[in-house]
Amino acid sequence: MGRPPLNPRLAEFGTTIFAEMSALAQRTGAINLGQGFPDTDGPEEIREAAVRALREGRGNQYPPGPGVPELRAAVSEHQRRFYGLDVDPDTEVLVTAGATEAIAAALLALVAPGDEVVALEPYYDSYAACVALAGGTRVPVTLRPDGPDGGFRLDLDELRAAVTDRTRLLLLNTPHNPTGTVLTRAELTAVAELACERDLLVVTDEVYEHLVFEGEHVPIASLPGMHDRTVTISSSGKTFSFTGWKVGWVTAHPELLTAVRSAKQYLTFVSAGPFQYAIAEALALPDTYFTALREDLRAKRDLLAAGLADAGFTVHPPRGTYFITTDVRALGERDGFAFCRSLPERCGVVAVPNAVFHDDPEAGRSQVRFAFCKREAVLREATDRLRALAP
């Protein structure tokens, strides 16, 4: 065979690190703190809502292209209730197969070959692949762990310097995976001013919007001048602990939404009929649900952070998400990849090296990410095991 089978645009993207590390966890029986999925399911009444929809024949055949009206109305009401945003359920909401499809559709729709996409590095792994599929060029702006509390921070001067005449859009993620950075209102205001000044679109991935432990989640779409140029992406996976249902959504100005829908219709066309009805009910849960989720994960964050610090890691405290990025140099290690490959044998825990989320692997070489969306007993067992590393 002459030409390799894989489209050259995808040549640099092999198997994801999650597949490799999850296989390692299975082979060794290690505790998997690598991949970000909860080990308990979301609310029972929402599971029952999905069962009811299945039984009553709601969504068992192709649902409408933009999503079922009940879910579009619920997304619109959610944006109003939490952020005071006015989103038209008929023209400004699109339901997708998780945030992953929303990211793909947005980038395929908005990025043309030769366009540059400025994204915050380390980035969620699908961003780079989707920019490549669209024929765009990614331009990373690296978040660094030099915030006042030891957390990661965006350097706004670096962001400004990364924008050129070829820049089409800024790809944001707040709260940010894997660093746990939550962009502040002041930072987002500066980003918004830059977008307006340079006439850029903004695609913002806000799947961890309800997992903010310090500060507040500010949708950039709510800032002056941003409604018409922002594509906001979110998903039910993290907020309701049903990552397998893959119900996500896009909200945007009708013109942008129509563009994203043009790409989406040829990816999945539609998805997850009965689950859409269930997530419509989930979005209407009372405030106590959202508060309890956050407080539960805050306690888990604190538990894992303390355990990692005891074990000798440098911990960069996350303000949001369910991940903690650490540095392993304090343990006498240099390379996060080698460290993660040896960790299951050494102490029965799986983590992922942040280098896989970087264009410049040097920038994240010694950083390693742990997920804390697990049962308390599992986190306690993991921290006990990790203490074996303590010098």
Ligand SMILES: Cc1ncc(COP(=O)(O)O)c(C=O)c1O
């Ligand atoms: C930043 C970010 N965006 C998107 C996703 C994927 O969301 P979904 O499962 O809804 O496709 C994840 C999942 O880990 C994520 O961390």
